[in-house]
Amino acid sequence: MSKKSRKNSSKSASGSPIAKKKAAKTRPLAQTKPAKTRRAPASKSSKTAAKAASHKAAPKRLKSSESLSQPATAAKLVLTEGRKAPAFRLPRDGGGVATLSDYAGRKLVLFFYPRADTPGCTREAIDFTRLADAFAQAGTAVLGISADPVKAQERFRDKHSLGIPLVSDETHEMLEAYGAWGEKSMYGRTFLGILRTTVLVGADGKVAKVWRNVRVDGHADDVLAAASSL
Template sequence: MSKKSRKKSSKTPSGIATAKKKAPKARATTQTKSAKTQRTPARKSTATIAKAASHKAASKRLTSSKSVPIPAAAAKATLAEGQKAPAFRLPRDGGDVVTLADHAGQKLVLFFYPRADTPGCTREAIDFTRLAEAFTAAGTAVLGISADPLKAQEKFRDKHKLGVPLVSDETHEMLEAYGVWGEKSMYGKSFLGILRTTVLVGADGKVARIWRNVRVDGHADEVLEAARSL
């Protein structure tokens, strides 16, 4: 065999060997890409499942919150119309003390609000202030009651120029006696607080009307009409 023939034949096997070595690298790269492609959807589906599970858990918490047992202190008998109004003695803004006996022989409106200087409570207090003279003309006194400390009540009064006495019941004794301290829920969580309620006490000292789950808009006007009709 000539030298030229030997050179040609020697190149051919080495070329094949080189191609064989390169081919596995190409397959490995393809397999890696394929593996990444397969893993990516798996991660997305896991995230989707996690979100769905979280949503279901939140829904369960919201549903189960309704069945949370109410402590005995908040489960007292509800005040009813026709019953004698429970007596109370509590501090009010300005440092004075107010009692039920102070209003003997006079009609009395007690509006219980959850918290001073919150939007709904502010509108309600402003509405009763707006009608203060009309209530006086109807022989009716008006008191606003919450569990806020006196400093918060006085700040609330000054900020909005309120013209009705604001009473503080931090011990919740009056709130419980009038059946306005109970279970509430917000964002799926249950807690105890003031249920927005208004009580109209007649001149005879008995409960004439009770408004529960009060909607603020137009409420003060409705209470005024009820007081005038007594």
């Protein structure tokens, strides 16, 4: 076979469909981008859990009825019977001051009420006024204490013809010392405020009896009975 014939034969062989198919097989595979993996759809339970976590309620913070910055320490203090009554010096209705030393050698009732001229506090103050003479005969003085300013106490006194001194403790110092300031809750809201409390101090200056979470009806009579037997 001549050189020209061999060359043509070689050329036709390489251009044949069979040759092209063989060449395609030996050709290196083109690099392909890795296929993107799809995330499996989150199950209903996992979606619910994630939503619950993102909407988890923050812990409740105590709110003072007077100031949000008030420390929540008063509720920890517990006044016990037999200990010396904490001293106090506070303004009272009429422009004077009331101190523990004013009642040295006498029995003293201190009733702490949440707010002047509210229904429960009004009934309580009226009951103690009604029994004022009986307390005096038992050698016992009576003071009402709240965080209301003096002017509010005076309006309260005049409106209901109260015959007992009303003390103003706007700084809560006495309230805290006697354990009458602490955590309260109402309508699902937690806050700091005055806990309706009554303390009977003996003539020796020591705490004789403490009433906590006071129920107004009949309370003044119970306190009178305790003071009379002391």
